[in-house]
Amino acid sequence: MTPPPLSRQALRRQLRQARRALSPAQQRQAAQGLYRQLAQHPLFRRARHVALYLPNDGEIDPRWLAEAAQRRGKRVYLPVLSAWPRTKMVFQRVTPREVFRPNRFGIPEPVIRPARQRLVWALSVLLMPLVGFDEVGGRLGMGGGFYDRSLAYRNRRSTWLGPRLLGLAHECQKVPRLAQAAWDVPLDATVTDSGWYVSAAVPPE
Numbered sequence: 001m002t003p004p005p006l007s008r009q010a011l012r013r014q015l016r017q018a019r020r021a022l023s024p025a026q027q028r029q030a031a032q033g034l035y036r037q038l039a040q041h042p043l044f045r046r047a048r049h050v051a052l053y054l055p056n057d058g059e060i061d062p063r064w065l066a067e068a069a070q071r072r073g074k075r076v077y078l079p080v081l082s083a084w085p086r087t088k089m090v091f092q093r094v095t096p097r098e099v100f101r102p103n104r105f106g107i108p109e110p111v112i113r114p115a116r117q118r119l120v121w122a123l124s125v126l127l128m129p130l131v132g133f134d135e136v137g138g139r140l141g142m143g144g145g146f147y148d149r150s151l152a153y154r155n156r157r158s159t160w161l162g163p164r165l166l167g168l169a170h171e172c173q174k175v176p177r178l179a180q181a182a183w184d185v186p187l188d189a190t191v192t193d194s195g196w197y198v199s200a201a202v203p204p205e
Contacts, residue, residue: 019058031061033193047124051077089146123163137186137199138178151185
């Protein structure tokens with residue numbers, strides 16, 4: 001008898017535990033592998049405005065990519081939670097000497113500076129954290145809905161200018177298929193330290 005599928009909450013717990021179980025050495029190797037997958041890819045090389053995240057809770061680390069982007073003269077952005085409304089998230093440009101402070105979830109983020117913020121649709125590439133993913137663009141997040149709310153416009157439009165949405169993950173976060181809600185925004189691709197899972201047309205290597 002086939003067991004019933006896990007709920008999103010149970011699957012989230014299982015996958016978070018799997019990525020937290022990775023050793024520091026495994027995390028470093030994964031970060032290096034992720035860098036190799038993306039640093040020379042045309043999608044990353046051509047991007048002028050790159051948004052990513054600071055790793056937390058076992059997430060794969062994209063900071064090598066952030067450093068590479070800044071060396072190449074790209075503008076790098078991090079998500080910043082709004083004080084009000086508390087459900088809003090914006091993207092703010094950071095510099096190599098940026099000062100960070102923990103947000104209400106304990107995740108470091110830059111001090112809010114509206115003049116440095118950029119509308120999400122004007123970004124070139126958005127490198128997104130996730131808890132779980134499948135091969136057809138499904139993404140399971142932490143449950144707060146911040147990214148889905150920021151990208152909700154994509155579900156209301158047949159065309160858009162950007163950004164490309166790339167999920168970043170460890171291989172252990174891959175699942176056969178994720179049930180998607182109406183508000184979920186699919187990824188263009190997911191990139192791990194081992195390879196790409198493409199769900200939409202992206203520039204070839």
